[in-house]
Amino acid sequence: xxxxxxxxxxxxxxxxxxxxxxxxxxxxxxxxxxxxxxxxxxxxxxxxxxxxxxxxxxxxxxxxxxxxxxxxxxxxxxxxxxxxxxxxxxxxxxxxxxxxxxxxxxxxxxxxxxxxxxxxxxxxxxxxxxxxxxxxxxxxxxxxxxxxxxxxxxxxxxxxxxxxxxxxxxxxxxxxxxxxxxxxxxxxxxxxxxxxxxxxxxxxxxxxxxxxxxxxxxxxxxxxxxxxxxxxxxxxxxxxxxxxxxxxxxxxxxxxxxxxxxxxxxxxxxxxxxxxxxxxxxxx
Amino acid sequence: xxxxxxxxxxxxxxxxxxxxxxxxxxxxxxxxxxxxxxxxxxxxxxxxxxxxxxxxxxxxxxxxxxxxxxxxxxxxxxxxxxxxxxxxxxxxxxxxxxxxxxxxxxxxxxxxxxxxxxxxxxxxxxxxxxxxxxxxxxxxxxxxxxxxxxxxxxxxxxxxxxxxxxxxxxxxxxxxxxxxxxxxxxxxxxxxxxxxxxxxxxxxxxxxxxxxxxxxxxxxxxxxxxx
Numbered sequence: 162x163x164x165x166x167x168x169x170x171x172x173x174x175x176x177x178x179x180x181x182x183x184x185x186x187x188x189x190x191x192x193x194x195x196x197x198x199x200x201x202x203x204x205x206x207x208x209x210x211x212x213x214x215x216x217x218x219x220x221x222x223x224x225x226x227x228x229x230x231x232x233x234x235x236x237x238x239x240x241x242x243x244x245x246x247x248x249x250x251x252x253x254x255x256x257x258x259x260x261x262x263x264x265x266x267x268x269x270x271x272x273x274x275x276x277x278x279x280x281x282x283x284x285x286x287x288x289x290x291x292x293x294x295x296x297x298x299x300x301x302x303x304x305x306x307x308x309x310x311x312x313x314x315x316x317x318x319x320x321x322x323x324x325x326x327x328x329x330x331x332x333x334x335x336x337x338x339x340x341x342x343x344x345x346x347x348x349x350x351x352x353x354x355x356x357x358x359x360x361x362x363x364x365x366x367x368x369x370x371x372x373x374x375x376x377x378x379x380x381x382x383x384x385x386x387x388x389x390x391x392x393x394x395x396x397x398x399x400x401x402x403x404x405x406x407x408x409x410x411x412x413x414x415x416x417x418x419x420x421x422x423x424x425x426x427x428x429x430x431x432x433x434x435x436x437x438x439x440x441x442x443x444x445x
Numbered sequence: 446x447x448x449x450x451x452x453x454x455x456x457x458x459x460x461x462x463x464x465x466x467x468x469x470x471x472x473x474x475x476x477x478x479x480x481x482x483x484x485x486x487x488x489x490x491x492x493x494x495x496x497x498x499x500x501x502x503x504x505x506x507x508x509x510x511x512x513x514x515x516x517x518x519x520x521x522x523x524x525x526x527x528x529x530x531x532x533x534x535x536x537x538x539x540x541x542x543x544x545x546x547x548x549x550x551x552x553x554x555x556x557x558x559x560x561x562x563x564x565x566x567x568x569x570x571x572x573x574x575x576x577x578x579x580x581x582x583x584x585x586x587x588x589x590x591x592x593x594x595x596x597x598x599x600x601x602x603x604x605x606x607x608x609x610x611x612x613x614x615x616x617x618x619x620x621x622x623x624x625x626x627x628x629x630x631x632x633x634x635x636x637x638x639x640x641x642x643x644x645x646x647x648x649x650x651x652x653x654x655x656x657x658x659x660x661x662x663x664x665x666x667x668x669x670x671x672x
Contacts, residue, residue: 320529320538327519327530334517336495338510338573339534 166292168413169406174298175368175381176405177305178204181360182382183389183397184312185353189240190391191329192342192349194251199239199258200357201379202265207232207361208370209273212280221281229358236354240347247343262375269372277374282366301363308359309398312352325349357382377421381405384428390435400431446471446613447492447509447581452501454487461487463637464501469581471506472611474603476624476645479634480658485617486514488634489583492615507580508535512573514585514617516566520559524550527558527569531576543572546606564595571602581613582606588620596620600627621658625649633657 182200189197207228214224239261243254282297316322328335328345335342360378361370370378381404388400404427408420447469454462462484469475477485490496492503493511510531519527528550529538544551550572553561558569567587574582587603588596600623606612618624625631625645633640633648635657641648648654 320533320536323522323526323530324533326522327526330519330521331517334513334519335530337493337513337517338531338577340530 162290163292164413166290167294168409170289170292170294170298171367172406172409173402174301174405175364175409176385176402177301178360178364178378178401179381179385179404180398180401181305181308181356181363182378183385183401184309184394185236185356185360186383186386187389187391187394187397188312188325188356189346189349189353190386192325193244193254193346195243195254195258195346196251196383196391197239197243197258197350197353198255198379198383199243199262199265200353200382201375201377202262202269203232203236203239203354203357204361204364204378204382205269205370205372205375206235206265207358208280208365208374209269209278209361210358211362211365212278213273215280225362228362229355232358232361233351233355236357237347237351239354240350243350244343244346262379266372266375273372275372277369277371278365279367279369280362280365282363295367297363297366301367304359304363305398308356309394312356312394321348377424380421380428381408381424384424384431387428387435388431403427446506447615448502448504449488449492450502450504452488452491452503453499454484454491454496455499461637462491465634465637465639467632467639467642469613469615471580472607472613473630474607474614474616474628476628476631477615477617477634478619478621478624478631478654478657479640482636483634483657484637485634486585487637489585489615489617492581492583505581508577509581509583510574510577510579512567512570512582512584512587514589516563516570518558518561518566518569520557522558523555524558524561524569525554528554528572528576531573532578534577537576537578540576542578543575546575546610547572547602564591564599567591567595567599568602571599575606575612579612581615583615583617585617587616587618588623596623603627621649621654 182204185200186197189195210231211225211228214227242261243257283300285296286293287296287299316326324340325345325348328340328342332342384404385397385401389397404424407427408423411423412420449465449467452462452465479485491498493509528540528543532538547568549568587599603614607614616624616628628645631645631648632642633653640657641653
């Protein structure tokens with residue numbers, strides 16, 4: 162039982178980071194129709210940067226906050242490269258983000274080396290149903306839930322959030338009322354940078370990340386986003402958590418090296434199962 | 446307040462507007478009529494700044510807001526949010542002014558725009574344009590797909606807006622009778638050129654409009670030969 166709870170909590174924590182990355186995919190895709198494959202790299206950047214900043218004696222919370230803000234700015238820069246040129250088709254932008262993620266990997270090796278990095282997190286353990294679980298993993302879930310609530314409020318309550326929703330819903334009408342849809346795309350890229358950075362900062366204390374982690378992180382996040390049809394942040398959260406738990410249970414009871422494969426398999430299953438509703442959404 | 450001079454607009458190599466000149470005075474209502482493909486929507490979209498002229502000029506003294514063809518709602522958002530976004534360009538979030546002019550909107554403010562009837566959506570589209578406090582309202586197809594009784598009501602609102610606020614209106618309208626009733630002056634567009642501009646009462650009598658819509662056989666033959 163306690164073993165199961167441990168796997169469950171570990172899975173939920175990892176799944177939360179998938180959900181954060183996945184919601185970054187969703188936010189960018191909704192506004193720009195671009196799938197931003199540099200998302201995983203931003204999580205890695207978040208992990209590396211927070212490790213350096215915290216080692217440089219920045220206090221907790223400040224170090225993490227600065228990291229997330231920097232990731233947001235880097236996200237905007239990725240956006241400028243991917244969609245900055247007027248009339249770039251979304252598929253070309255997607256290739257650009259793939260290229261950018263490779264440059265990121267190179268830059269991360271150059272700046273931080275090849276070894277996995279794990280910044281300090283929340284110390285100590287909590288006992289849940291007789292199982293000892295790291296408090297950091299619980300923190301990941303709590304912060305993720307808060308982030309999703311904030312994201313939902315941002316989109317439904319703030320003027321900029323509504324403009325972002327409008328740009329996604331009807332770009333022509335958005336332009337008509339004077340919304341700069343391209344600038345809104347950059348705002349979306351910035352948000353995705355923040356979400357990716359948060360994912361890295363939160364998960365790295367318990368699951369060390371290296372330059373090489375961008376792919377599994379991006380795949381997990383993308384699978385979660387696909388579960389949300391690339392439009393729904395809430396379903397992305399559910400998808401991410403499900404994926405994380407499934408991966409950890411596989412690792413725990415079967416074989417640790419199958420985690421990524423399980424994520425990919427689940428993604429394919431979801432895509433096939435949802436292909437009809439995708440076609441329906443596209444027809445709209 | 447709107448001065449269009451020798452305006453040429455192209456889509457790639459296709460010429461949509463070919464040397465169009467038109468003036469709209471402050472507080473004036475001008476109808477833009479003509480058959481499909483005459484360039485009416487192109488003209489409206491250029492006036493709204495969505496299209497760039499290849500040559501010629503569009504000068505607007507004041508601000509323009511557009512009521513687009515097909516109404517172009519943000520369907521999953523509330524009427525209130527649709528209106529609020531209409532004020533985006535001037536960061537206007539005061540809904541009361543628009544509710545004063547179009548009181549029906551206040552009653553449906555919480556409803557999703559996509560769930561409304563065509564007439565209600567058209568009213569939202571007009572309200573959304575008014576949120577930008579325009580000096581010129583450019584309307585692309587007021588009556589298309591709407592019941593006559595709804596159109597009458599919308600026309601009343603436009604008249605009221607024009608007399609009370611002095612908002613100028615450039616109205617693209619397929620329904621020529623409606624357009625001529627509502628607007629004192631009209632401009633007939635055909636194949637990207639202005640055929641004639643003048644008081645609606647005179648145009649209604651002349652056969653320029655009929656010709657623009659139906660052409661005449663001799664002209665058609667000429668076109669065929671010149672191709």
